[in-house]
Amino acid sequence: MAQTKEKLSPRELVLERIGFGGGDAFSWNKMQWYVAFANRDLTRLTPGDLLNLQEEIRAIAWQAFRSNRTNEPPTLSQIVQLKEAVHRVLYDLLRTTEATYGPVAVTLRVTNWEDFDDEGKWSTTTVRPIGGFEVTGRESKLYQDELMAHMFSLLWRWGLWLKQCPKCWTIFLQFRRHAKYCSRKCQSIAFMRNKRASERGESKSLQIRKKAGAKPKLKEKSHG
Ligand SMILES: [Zn+2]
Numbered sequence: 001m002a003q004t005k006e007k008l009s010p011r012e013l014v015l016e017r018i019g020f021g022g023g024d025a026f027s028w029n030k031m032q033w034y035v036a037f038a039n040r041d042l043t044r045l046t047p048g049d050l051l052n053l054q055e056e057i058r059a060i061a062w063q064a065f066r067s068n069r070t071n072e073p074p075t076l077s078q079i080v081q082l083k084e085a086v087h088r089v090l091y092d093l094l095r096t097t098e099a100t101y102g103p104v105a106v107t108l109r110v111t112n113w114e115d116f117d118d119e120g121k122w123s124t125t126t127v128r129p130i131g132g133f134e135v136t137g138r139e140s141k142l143y144q145d146e147l148m149a150h151m152f153s154l155l156w157r158w159g160l161w162l163k164q165c166p167k168c169w170t171i172f173l174q175f176r177r178h179a180k181y182c183s184r185k186c187q188s189i190a191f192m193r194n195k196r197a198s199e200r201g202e203s204k205s206l207q208i209r210k211k212a213g214a215k216p217k218l219k220e221k222s223h224g
Contacts, residue, residue, distance in 0.1 A: 014059040031158040038087040064150040074143045104145040
């Protein structure tokens with residue numbers, strides 16, 4: 001509603017835009033943000049894209065860690081480094097079923113809370129780092145360490161849903177249990193390719209049979 005939207009801070013509006021609502025039920029969207037970020041081509045950012053990314057990273061760090069810092073937004077080179085770290089972790093996880101990042105100094109908090117998720121099977125306990133990065137003297141990696149810690153807390157839940165498209169090698173979150181491809185586009189390209197290949201295979205075997213003088217199966221059957 002327009003009335004509630006007026007009450008949202010600029011930071012909350014950014015979070016709303018990228019689907020980061022409150023509560024753990026939205027953690028799919030959050031994992032999705034990291035996957036999309038890992039797939040982004042940062043060499044083609046417009047100034048507007050860069051500004052959006054800076055706002056998003058700041059807002060995510062604020063939401064995940066409630067850190068009320070007024071420091072500078074991440075620079076383009078910090079964003080590039082963050083992307084490389086995210087990308088490497090996701091690919092390592094897919095390739096070797098394991099990934100590490102660190103070391104980082106974090107403060108941990110465990111919370112028992114009511115589950116807003118429809119699927120009751122999920123744990124109602126969340127463990128998440130709540131910052132503490134300031135003490136490490138790694139200010140240049142502040143956003144990077146925070147977002148990486150946040151992503152790891154999401155991977156704890158969504159790591160198994162992470163897949164790589166066999167057609168275009170993009171990494172994606174598997175929405176349906178047996179979805180093999182990243183998109184309908186890749187799925188239909190692969191489908192058409194398989195279909196053509198099997199048609200070629202069939203006509204080839206027909207030619208071979210003709211050359212060998214073998215009778216088609218149907219005729220053989222009517223004789224018998
Ligand atoms: Zn694909």
